Amino acid sequence: MSSEPLYQQLVNEWTTLIQTGTVRPGERLPSVRKACAMHKVSPSTILLTYRTLEDRGLIEARPQSGFYVKSAANLPLPRMRRQSAAHHTGGEVVDQIEAVMGAQNQADFIDLSLASPRGSDFYPTTRFKHIMGRLLRQHPELTTDYPFPPGSERLRRQIAQRAVSWGCVLAADDLVISNGCTEALQLALRATCKPGDTVGVESPTYFALLPMLKDLGLSVIEIPTHPTSGLALDALELLLSEKRLNAIVAMPTVHNPLGSTMPPEAKQRLAQLVCDYQVPLIEDVPHADLFYGATTPDAVKAYDRDGWVLLCASYSKTLAPGFRIGWIAPGRFLSAVRRLKFASSLGQPALLEETLAEYLESGGYDHHLRLIRRHFINQMEKLRGAVAQHFPTGTRATLPSGGCLLWVELPSHADTMQLFHAALAERITVVPGAMYSAKGRYRNCLRLSCCYPWNEAYQRALARVGELAGQLADKD
Amino acid sequence: MSSEPLYQQLVNEWTTLIQTGTVRPGERLPSVRKACAMHKVSPSTILLTYRTLEDRGLIEARPQSGFYVKSAANLPLPRMRRQSAAHHTGGEVVDQIEAVMGAQNQADFIDLSLASPRGSDFYPTTRFKHIMGRLLRQHPELTTDYPFPPGSERLRRQIAQRAVSWGCVLAADDLVISNGCTEALQLALRATCKPGDTVGVESPTYFALLPMLKDLGLSVIEIPTHPTSGLALDALELLLSEKRLNAIVAMPTVHNPLGSTMPPEAKQRLAQLVCDYQVPLIEDVPHADLFYGATTPDAVKAYDRDGWVLLCASYSKTLAPGFRIGWIAPGRFLSAVRRLKFASSLGQPALLEETLAEYLESGGYDHHLRLIRRHFINQMEKLRGAVAQHFPTGTRATLPSGGCLLWVELPSHADTMQLFHAALAERITVVPGAMYSAKGRYRNCLRLSCCYPWNEAYQRALARVGELAGQLADKD
Known part of the structure; x- marks a missing residue:
């Protein structure tokens, strides 16, 4: 059997899937190995199929990441230049966060900054209402008994079962429930570092991490991070070999703000590095369940043989932002994290833990995830299209592998702090790039969200931000 | 009008009230000033009344605290000797807490250690169920919106309104909601101290405070504390004048484990001291609403003119242990606490905050408090009676001003760590006194709770612990 007709047949199949929108822009095609199975x-047939689809402009290869259905929007990837701002003061990130959060609480603002959608349409609130009603009737002690760490065993069992799809073999007893992923990170940092220590973080990184590190008396080294393949491992290894890091915080699956996911080989190498150098890695993956591909990528924790990886996640981005339920699998730091949780804030509300556990047991979560992933893939393509249309020439943007966040890079002289204030004056919230760096980097970048319903107000706001960005770019 | 017939009339009235159990053992009589009104x-009439009641053995004066209906149990106050254990290691408190907590989670244990009752009979769970059901129907966004600090404004308004009865004038914006009082304490310590600082605490103190201080890199100085009048202010002033303290943590109203409440003049002096020396006071009062008297005593915060007092409390001991809702009024440290709460764990679950707010608005809390205070007064008298009956000669115990905790001091050579293990072997949990000191003090003390329903199993367990204590005392 010749491979020519076969690959042609596959090309036709995939073309149909893409053109009918069954697989959508931004979605990742199966890896060559998976597609073979x-x-x-044979691998050569798949490669030939993918090259042909690429030639036809339907898919694109992303370095170290795989093949993706191509976005209609013509936006090159950000260049991620690392110059710091000349007038960086250091205290800016916290002030900036307060300004953005303050704006988020205004009901009549168009919010292009939120990292999770508002409103009950998006979440299984009716299911929660029914479960909670029954639990309150049958188990009133859920509101009256003191909850202690590590938290609901039933919920921890569910989390451990789900972690299998991330390649992790965990038991309920390996986990501690926390007040969202934020507290999980805080506990992980306190369990692994002491004041004065230095923590390596991705650049850019989750903005709320920076004040947390500062509050804990920890210094920061920002490590270059690629818009599709994530943390630069050569740079990390250099720092490790120089013994300059006491811990690392990274978001290897669906990075915030870049949307990048490290390829499996890179994750494996990262796990090996932290094991070799015996430096704890805090793997922060609250957005991982929003990965666009059909199969969930393995976590770095999946390759962790000696317990140096502390895996932190939550259900705040996918199910119940209002429940504040996060969790941590702290590896060799388990007993330290349990003790710290006990001494810092005791347990979490058992009623909410049990509600979530019952929802997860009932098996509706995977279906729910498919719906919201599809929704975000769709919205993200529209958002990228709007940026390509309305933002000034020279604008670049990420091609997120999941989630609802887009990182936009304006021409290098534009200042998104000015853009933030100009948009705020028109009741529109965006997140300025400088919030994602302790060194005042990314002054020409901003983070946009596609959480907002795709209505006229949202489109008008996006167009207006693009226009304001154009005015800033023209000022040069 | 001569005062003689009048005081006699008052003596008769009070005698009836006491003998019919309308006012019960442990309850505080109105202050002389209040009784006059x-x-x-005149004051002399009241004093004559109280002296006569005292002579008849119906009430007793407690130093610096007032007149109380006398307990039937003949138990002298603890002597509070401060010798440290010879073989103290320092790591014991945390290990001991884990052992006690581990035992608490065993369903078939008789638990004489809990600081709040289990079971839904004690709390307004039916009301919570109804409120929560309606909120979930009408406001599903309570589970889906991200909650940010400082937490529900509606709840903060209720807390501020209730703080008036503690003599505090607070606005909703002066408050931050936390994950129980435990997180409030943690945030207060982080806002006021840096690693390496020294914190003054009462001796004995709330046991979970000790690992918290250790985790935060803070040193401890234990300050003598009186079983009825609380923190020894002369000792505190000595330390303040020597500039040895960076912050103070104290429980001036219904101390855990002593049950002491500082008299108003002492609280006023304490407020003045921390203001004069500009040293923050973390006022930790989760048990204050369980004060036995008819009127709520003022907080130290009531006398705080310059914001040096950080008032921390919760609803975990009175309404909903499972909600994990605490709060802090951080005074001059407000913005630091808000930022720390944001960076440490974000907000608390809004559904639970709003449920509690609606319950408090509806006005049922005061009635509920009256019921549980009366319950504890009753139970405490029975507990003290059982200790007087079953424990060895030379046993001493506190006369709590509120709450459900009794501090028992055995003859000085008895070791309550041994008692803890001996009781545990018979499936009974008590808390050994050494857990309340970083220096291994109070080895001959233990904390008992009257939370448990007053049934045969509880009485048998108490008698058995007394018997075991007697065996230890005899070993000398």
Whole structure:
């Protein structure tokens, strides 16, 4: 059997899937290995299929990440230049966060900054209401008994079962429930570092991490991070070999703000590095369940043989932002994290833990995830299209592998702090790039969200931010 | 009008009230000033009344605290000797807490250690169920919106309104909601101290405070504390004048474990001291609403003119242990606490905050408090009676001003760590006194709780612990 007709057949199949929107822009195609198994063909046939689809402009290869359905929007990837701002003061990040959060609480603002959608349409609130009603009737002690760490065993069992899809073999007893992923990070940092220590973080990184590190008396080294493949491991290894890091915080799956996911080989190497150098890695993956691909990528924790990885996540981005339920699998730091949780804030509300556990047991979560992933893939393509249309020439943007966040890079002289204030004056909230760096980097970047319903107000706000960005870019 | 017939009339009235159990053992009589206003008589008449009641063995004066209905149990106050254990290691408190907590989670244990009752009979769970059901129907966004500090404004308004009865004039914006009083304490310590600082605490103190201080890199100085009048202010002033303290943590109203409440003049002096020396006071009062008297005593915060007092409390001991809702009024440290709460764990679950706010608005809390205070007064008298009956000669115990905790001092050579293990072997949990000191003090003390329903199993367990204590005392 010749491979020519076969690959042609596959090209036709995939073309149909893409053109009918069954697989959408931004979605990742199966890896070559997986596609071989799926179609029972050789790697060369799959490569030929993918190259042909690429030539036809339907898909694109992303370095170290795989093949993706191509976005219609013509936006090159950000260059991620690392110059710091000349007038950086250091205290800015916290002030800036307060300004952005203050704006978020205004009901009549168009919010292009939120990292999770508002409103009950998006979440299984009706299910929660029914479960909670029954639990309150049958188990009133859920509101009256003191909850102690590590938290609901039933919920921890569910989390451990789900972690299998991230390649992790965990038991309920390996986990501690926390007040969202934020407290999980805080506990992880306190369990692994002492004041004066230095923590390596991605650049850019989750903005709320920076004040947390400062509050804990920890210094920061920002490590270059690629818009599709994530943390630069050569740079990390250099720092490790120089013994300059006491811990690392990274978001290897669906990075915030870049949307990047490290390829499996990179994750494996990262796990090996932290094991070799015996430096704890805090793997922060609250957005991982929003990965666009059909299968969930393995966590770095999946390759962790000696317990140096502390895996932190939550259900705040996918199910119940209002429950404040996060969790941590702290590896060799388990007993330290349990003690710290006990001494810092005791347990979490058992009623909410049990509600979530019952929802997860009932098996509706995977279906729910498919719906919201599809929704975000769709919204993200529209958002990228709007940026390509309305933002000034020279604008670049990420191609997120999941989630609802887009990182936009304006021409290098534009200042998004000015853009933030100009947009705020028109009741529109965006997040300025400088919030994602302790060194005042990314002054020409901003983070946009596609959480907002795709209505006229949102589109008008996006167009207006693009226009304001154009005015800033023209000022040069 | 001569005062003789009048005081005699008052003596008869009070005798009836006491003998019919309308006012019960452990309850505090109105202060002389209040009684004067109540009965429209002179102070000398009231003093004569109280002295006569005292002579008849119906009430007793407690130093610096007032007159109380006398307990039937003949138990002298603890002597509070401060010798440290010879073999103290320092790591014991945390290990001991884990052992006690581990035992508490065993369903078939008789638990004489809990600081709040279990079971839904004690709390307004039915009301919570109804409120929560309606909130979930009408406001599903309570589970889906991200909650940010400082927490529900509606709840903060209720807390501020209730703080008036503690003599505090607070606005909703002066408050931050926390994950129980435990997180409030943690945030207060982080806002006021840096690692390496020294914190003054009462001796004995709330046991979970000790690992918290250790985790935060803070040193401890234990300050003598009186079983009825609380923190020894002369000792505190000595330390303040020597500039040895960076902050103070104290429980001036219904101390845990002593049950002491500082008299108003002492609280006023304490407020003045921390203001004069500009040293923050973390006023930790989760048990204050369980004060036995008819009127709520003022907080130290009531006398705080310059914001040096950080008032921390919760609803975990009175309404909903499972909600994990605490709060802090951080005074001049407000913005630091807000930022720390944001960076440490974000907000608390809004559904639970709003449920509690609606319950408090509806006005049922005062009635509920009256019921549980009366319950504890009753139970405490029975507990003290059982200790007097079953524990060895030479046993001493506190006369709590509120709450459900009794501090028992055995003859000085008895070791309550041994008692803890001996009781545990018979499935009974008590808290050994050494847990309340970083220096291994109070090895001959233990804390008992009257939370448990007053049934045969509880009485048998108490008698058995007394018997075991007697065996230890005899070993000498």
